[in-house]
Amino acid sequence: xxxxxxxxxxxxxxxxxxxxxxxxxxxxxxxxxxxxxxxxxxxxxxxxxxxxxxxxxxxxxxxxxxxxxxxxxxxxxxxxxxxxxxxxxxxxxxxxxxxxxxxxxxxxxxxxxxxxxxxxxxxxxxxxxxxxxxxxxxxxxxxxxxxxxxxxxxxxxxxxxxxxxxxxxxxxxxxxxxxxxxxxxxxxxxxxxxxxxxxxxx
Numbered sequence: 006x007x008x009x010x011x012x013x014x015x016x017x018x019x020x021x022x023x024x025x026x027x028x029x030x031x032x033x034x035x036x037x038x039x040x041x042x043x044x045x046x047x048x049x050x051x052x053x054x055x056x057x058x059x060x061x062x063x064x065x066x067x068x069x070x071x072x073x074x075x076x077x078x079x080x081x082x083x084x085x086x087x088x089x090x091x092x093x094x095x096x097x098x099x100x101x102x103x104x105x106x107x108x109x110x111x112x113x114x115x116x117x118x119x120x121x122x123x124x125x126x127x128x129x130x131x132x133x134x135x136x137x138x139x140x141x142x143x144x145x146x147x148x149x150x151x152x153x154x155x156x157x158x159x160x161x162x163x164x165x166x167x168x169x170x171x172x173x174x175x176x177x178x179x180x181x182x183x184x185x186x187x188x189x190x191x192x193x194x195x196x197x198x199x200x201x202x203x204x205x206x207x
Contacts, residue, residue: 014114015203017195023168024111025142025187027153027177028122031197032104033135037097042125044086045071048079062146065126095131103201108137110204117141121162121175123152123182142166153179154186163190176200 018024026032042061045068046054053075060074068087072079111118119142124132126147133139142165144158151157163170170191177183178197187194 014110017174017193017200017203018116020172021116021174021193022172023117023119023141023166024174024176025119025121025162025166025192026104026108026140027175027179027183027197028120028124028132029128030178031176031183032101032108032120033098033132034101035094035097036099037093039090039093041087041090041094041127042068044083044090045079048083049075049077053077062123062125062152063150065147068125068127091127095128098131098135100135100137101197103205104197105137107200107204112138117166117168119144119162119166119173121153121158122146153182154189156186156190159187159190159192163192 029035046057049057056075057071061071064074066074068091069084072084108118118140120132120136120140121144122132123146129145129147133143142162144161144165146152146158149158149161151161153159163173166173171193173187173192175183175187175192175194176197177187177194180196184194184196
């Protein structure tokens with residue numbers, strides 16, 4: 006692909022061969038947020054809460070396995086509360102307005118598409134089921150053992166895309182994870198709200 010193939014897109018795409026999107030808050034959103042893991046955190050002693058916070062999105066482990074992984078017993082009703090909250094959140098996940106169209110326009114132009122997300126493993130299938138099609142590269146924290154803005158996760162994106170960093174545009178909603186982190190890795194980056202405004206002027 007050459008830059009000329011995206012000339013009818015906004016200038017931010019000049020020279021871009023691949024776009025990497027953050028997931029939740031960017032491509033999709035939970036419209037009924039219920040703090041799904043809060044009952045599990047509340048059931049843990051402080052040291053285990055800290056451990057779970059560090060490990061939750063770095064390990065491919067369903068929430069039902071966390072008590073054993075942490076070496077603690079948890080009231081089954083707390084786990085049931087997590088399940089009910091998760092189901093409520095998952096059922097409320099929707100593509101953000103305009104993002105399906107942006108995805109389709111980039112796909113039609115031959116731009117490679119990637120998704121990079123800090124994500125607990127329980128939500129992987131929900132995310133995959135909401136995307137317009139399967140991304141060319143999918144880098145999820147629970148699969149690679151690193152979270153944004155750690156450099157390892159951006160290296161995984163670039164390795165998967167096989168594209169020079171300055172030819173990749175990262176799109177997200179969190180400044181440190183989706184703007185500063187990608188730029189430190191050599192990629193270009195833009196806030197999703199700015200991208201939507203460019204793609205749908207007026």
